[in-house]
Amino acid sequence: MMVTARTRVLTLLGDPIAHSASPEIQNAAFAEAGVDGVYVAVRCAAEDLSGFMHGLARAGGGGNITLPHKEKAAAVVDVPSDAVRRTGACNTFWGVDGRVHGDNTDVDGFRRAVRIFLDGPITGIRVLVLGAGGAARAALLGLLDEGAGEVLIYNRTAERARAVARRIGGERARVVPVISGLDGEGFDLVVNTTRLGLEPGDPPAIDLARLSRAGAAMDLVYGREKTPFVLGAERLGIRSTDGMEMLVQQAASSFERWWNRPAPIDTMRAAVRGPLGR
Numbered sequence: 001m002m003v004t005a006r007t008r009v010l011t012l013l014g015d016p017i018a019h020s021a022s023p024e025i026q027n028a029a030f031a032e033a034g035v036d037g038v039y040v041a042v043r044c045a046a047e048d049l050s051g052f053m054h055g056l057a058r059a060g061g062g063g064n065i066t067l068p069h070k071e072k073a074a075a076v077v078d079v080p081s082d083a084v085r086r087t088g089a090c091n092t093f094w095g096v097d098g099r100v101h102g103d104n105t106d107v108d109g110f111r112r113a114v115r116i117f118l119d120g121p122i123t124g125i126r127v128l129v130l131g132a133g134g135a136a137r138a139a140l141l142g143l144l145d146e147g148a149g150e151v152l153i154y155n156r157t158a159e160r161a162r163a164v165a166r167r168i169g170g171e172r173a174r175v176v177p178v179i180s181g182l183d184g185e186g187f188d189l190v191v192n193t194t195r196l197g198l199e200p201g202d203p204p205a206i207d208l209a210r211l212s213r214a215g216a217a218m219d220l221v222y223g224r225e226k227t228p229f230v231l232g233a234e235r236l237g238i239r240s241t242d243g244m245e246m247l248v249q250q251a252a253s254s255f256e257r258w259w260n261r262p263a264p265i266d267t268m269r270a271a272v273r274g275p276l277g278r
């Protein structure tokens with residue numbers, strides 16, 4: 001599609017942004033769907049975030065927000081979604097009648113990815129969430145909304161886990177303050193939301209052998225190689241997946257907010273494989 005004076009501009013705002021696969025995913029989707037938009041990544045300082053978001057939204061555009069601005073973006077939007085209000089983070093924005101609307105499609109992306117991965121009901125399952133950052137908040141909200149029965153949260157810094165449980169958890173979330181508290185516990189699903197696995201040489205977030213049972217293991221980290229969490233699960237014969245499907249699904253959910261139509265998901269899956277070297 002030709003870029004013209006009518007083309008809608010969607011941007012990824014963050015810092016750093018150079019390694020993001022979002023431009024490849026979204027531009028491939030725009031071309032497949034035949035929508036008149038272009039997606040570009042813009043390195044953005046915290047003090048410029050509000051100006052960019054308001055200006056782009058008023059011009060009919062929008063975009064995504066990535067690290068380290070997702071929490072600040074939640075405070076910038078005029079019309080936050082339920083997911084933005086409950087997680088305190090915003091990763092997708094667009095304009096309607098001059099007002100900035102925002103959503104946190106990490107929640108929807110996680111829900112869709114976990115449903116595909118488990119290929120069965122989430123209702124009533126017992127889950128261990130490792131980590132207590134932004135990704136943990138999205139995963140916890142997604143799990144509770146999908147009907148998980150009980151979610152235990154373990155994080156290196158226990159106080160952060162308590163804060164996440166207080167904010168989102170309700171009665172179905174419980175914090176495990178020390179890792180030995182997990183010994184012999186059994187779970188239907190273990191989710192790694194920590195950053196461990198991003199850097200070469202990182203250990204897995206947990207030795208899954210200390211649990212009495214892990215029915216399935218889902219990593220939110222993804223990269224060119226298998227993550228240490230996925231490798232650890234494979235060694236124990238535990239079914240596992242990395243964060244690639246969530247990445248694709250949160251992008252699809254953002255596409256749907258901007259264009260009000262279903263995202264071409266297979267095209268988006270194929271587009272992410274190039275940047276990830278798969």
Ligand code: NAP
Nearest residue numbers: 131132133134135156157160193194195220221243246247
């Ligand atoms: P964040 O807010 O910075 O949180 C980082 C988490 O990792 C915290 O729980 C932190 O524990 C823990 N951590 C960091 N270093 C650690 C270490 N050496 N040992 C143990 N725990 C450690 O980051 P985030 O936004 O939640 O993102 C976390 C990961 O999820 C990233 O790798 C990101 O790429 C991934 N993610 C993937 C998707 C997707 O679509 N697949 C979406 C969102 C995020 P403390 O609290 O103790 O520091």
